[in-house]
Amino acid sequence: MAERSDTFRIPIIKLHDKLIVSIQMALSDRLVMQLKDDITTRIERVNITGLIIDVSGIDVMDSYISRALRDMGLIARLMGVRTVISGLDPMIAMTLVEMGLDLKGVSSALNLETAIELLDRKPAKTRGKGGTV
Amino acid sequence: MNDTRQQILEILSGSMSDILARSVLSLSISWSKVDPNNLRHGDDKRLLVELEKGIRLYVRDDALQRTCMEQMQSLLTINGHTRPSPVAEPQIRVPVLTESDIVDARGIGRLVCNKLGFSGAMQIKVATAISELARNIVQYAGKGEIIITTLDGNRRGIEVVARDEGPGIADIDLVMSDRYNSRTGMGIGLKGTRNLMDEFDLKSNPDNGTEIRVRKYMD
Numbered sequence: 001m002a003e004r005s006d007t008f009r010i011p012i013i014k015l016h017d018k019l020i021v022s023i024q025m026a027l028s029d030r031l032v033m034q035l036k037d038d039i040t041t042r043i044e045r046v047n048i049t050g051l052i053i054d055v056s057g058i059d060v061m062d063s064y065i066s067r068a069l070r071d072m073g074l075i076a077r078l079m080g081v082r083t084v085i086s087g088l089d090p091m092i093a094m095t096l097v098e099m100g101l102d103l104k105g106v107s108s109a110l111n112l113e114t115a116i117e118l119l120d121r122k123p124a125k126t127r128g129k130g131g132t133v
Numbered sequence: 134m135n136d137t138r139q140q141i142l143e144i145l146s147g148s149m150s151d152i153l154a155r156s157v158l159s160l161s162i163s164w165s166k167v168d169p170n171n172l173r174h175g176d177d178k179r180l181l182v183e184l185e186k187g188i189r190l191y192v193r194d195d196a197l198q199r200t201c202m203e204q205m206q207s208l209l210t211i212n213g214h215t216r217p218s219p220v221a222e223p224q225i226r227v228p229v230l231t232e233s234d235i236v237d238a239r240g241i242g243r244l245v246c247n248k249l250g251f252s253g254a255m256q257i258k259v260a261t262a263i264s265e266l267a268r269n270i271v272q273y274a275g276k277g278e279i280i281i282t283t284l285d286g287n288r289r290g291i292e293v294v295a296r297d298e299g300p301g302i303a304d305i306d307l308v309m310s311d312r313y314n315s316r317t318g319m320g321i322g323l324k325g326t327r328n329l330m331d332e333f334d335l336k337s338n339p340d341n342g343t344e345i346r347v348r349k350y351m352d
Contacts, residue, residue, distance in 0.1 A: 026239075028233050029232040060243075
């Protein structure tokens with residue numbers, strides 16, 4: 001499979017004041033780590049206010065992947081960027097709940113569109129009750 | 134290795150990893166009860182149907198999917214006749230050595246569930262459980278294997294055994310408790326797996342390593 005090669009990276013797209021990451025594949029641990037590094041570097045380099053991680057194409061979310069996504073959100077927040085996870089498959093969401101996992105501290109949205117709307121609203125409304133970092 | 138089998142494998146390998154290709158093939162053979170090297174009239178269709186399910190599940194790219202299916206169709210409709218031979222119950226062993234094996238193991242688990250007719254939600258639960266078990270092997274034991282077996286008795290379902298010869302789990306009660314926090318996950322890998330499955334059995338000691346056996350039933 002082409003996407004399994006060692007050099008493949010998940011693309012990060014800058015759109016106006018946001019970074020958009022769309023995960024459309026089964027995530028290996030290597031890809032997760034690489035993505036975490038790449039997002040952090042990009043946030044540092046470009047001037048953005050929001051990060052959207054779209055997970056509509058992800059195959060499963062186990063404890064490692066959930067933890068990593070949550071970490072990405074928390075790292076971004078510490079750097080002054082709000083994160084929204086979008087497109088979580090309902091069946092994957094059910095599985096997360098049954099396992100006792102959650103993405104505490106990271107907002108979520110039904111799809112990419114609502115994620116953008118969420119980020120475009122006033123920060124006070126979208127950040128929830130204060131920082132939970 | 135014989136011809137048709139090998140040719141099918143080559144077609145599949147063009148659009149998925151080798152181990153997935155082998156699994157798709159062996160499951161398709163098991164489910165269709167057709168031996169590709171002993172194709173009889175009518176058999177080809179049954180095998181094709183099963184192969185196509187696997188291709189649809191694993192080849193996301195539309196164009197690639199179409200090419201793969203076309204190649205498969207032309208291969209199987211040209212090839213011969215004679216009689217099918219019975220095939221053993223499907224059991225798949227996936228060696229788990231590196232982190233990319235984790236992705237393969239859960240993908241194969243999902244495929245088996247799909248073939249068994251599990252609902253989408255159940256497929257994801259089993260795949261997630263396999264992912265947790267495989268990751269534990271890579272992380273704590275270095276190497277081991279995942280054995281996926283179809284349960285065809287009174288209750289249809291799937292059994293997953295994760296086996297390694299690693300250092301074992303020192304304090305099972307702690308790992309399964311709410312207090313536990315691991316380095317990498319959220320400390321709920323095994324607890325979560327137990328919650329997702331219908332049966333969960335853990336054996337571990339420093340001499341023999343760890344064996345975790347889980348089952349999920351269709352009903």
